[in-house]
Amino acid sequence: MxxxxxxxxxxxxxxxxxxxxxxxxxxxxxxxxxxxxxxxMPSYNALRQAYGLAPKANFAAVVGSGSETFPRDPKLTPGDEVNDPDSLDFTALFDINGNAIPLGSDAAQTSAVNARRRTGLAARLRATYGTVNRLDAFVGMMAEPHVPGSEFGELQLAIWKKQFLALRDGDRFFYGNQPVLTDIRNILGIDYRRTLAQVIAANTDIPIGDLNANVFVVGSGVAASGNGGSSMVMASAPSPGRAGAPIDNLDGRL
Known part of the structure; x- marks a missing residue:
């Protein structure tokens, strides 16, 4: 970064x-x-335990995949791979659907979502820290794979969740702490629970049927339902590359 x-x-x-x-x-x-x-700041494993998460036993467990040893590669310096600039070479790139992207192409600059490097992240972390219990918390949380549906790994998600819950519970003006809103809904039929799609439709000329339930996601003609529900199905991208090959997401976990 x-x-x-x-x-x-x-x-x-x-x-x-x-x-x-x-x-x-x-x-x-x-x-x-x-x-x-x-x-x-505590170490990575100590911070995980402080947030109620189990510690990781090794670097492969931290990153979610890959080997902790460097591959045998003629471009790497044996015994000093971690200090060899070639260890960070990209060897394969993939788009959001798992399709391979040629290295050096225009699409490599604009469409790459996943990548494979000459060496795995777990191996580089092990060569740098030696043992997982010495791993810096910031490095470890950035190396974790994202929790499905989230932009965070387990530790970052736990941290953000706890902080926002504390903000919510400590704010006497937070809308969820106002019982009068439930009374208004029950007595007057005015519901404060509105999706962003419904807010847009109510304040523009765009019909609710022309909006996705999740307006931050581009769908294929999926309309926002009146109750804010969504019938959109987000297909999981196929795993690119050969089976078992370590993949680095282009999301800071490099």
Whole structure:
């Protein structure tokens, strides 16, 4: 996760990116790791246990797949694979449907969702940390596979869930803590429970039948029902590549 630091006052650099527009690059991941250590953030497994999750026994369990050993590859330096830049080479790319994308193609820049590197993430983590109990919490939570239907792994999801529940339960003005809303619904028939699709339909000329129940998802002619339910079926993308091959999602788990 690299962030380019723009030069002050330069607003003309948009696309394509011109290196002359920037004064340097900041490694946000390294900054977050250092910040966690400075603030006494627990290790990955200790933080999982603090949030009621079982600790992981090894790095393969952390990332959800793959081997903890480096492959035999003529492009890798035996015994020092983790410090070999070739260890991070992309060897295969896949789109959202699991179809292979040629390396170096235009589609590789715009449509790649999953990827395979020359070495697996579990092997790189093991070479860096040695034992899973030394794994930084920030690195571990970013390495976890996403929980289905979520953009987070188990640990991040537990953290965000607890924080938002605390915000909800501690806010006396939170709408869910207002019993009068239920009385209004029962007595006057006015229901505060509205989906975003229903709000859009009520405030625009777009009929409710022309909107997906989940307006953030592009569907194929699936309409939003009156009660906010959805009949949309999200098909799971097939597993790309050969069976058992470790896959890296292009979501920060690289």
């Amino acid at each position: 690299l962030f380019q630091v723009p030069k002050p006052g330069n607003t003309g650099c948009i696309e394509p990116v011109d290196p002359a527009c920037f004064s340097g690059v900041v490694d946000l991941g390294a900054v977050d790791i250092d910040r966690g250590r400075d603030h006494g």
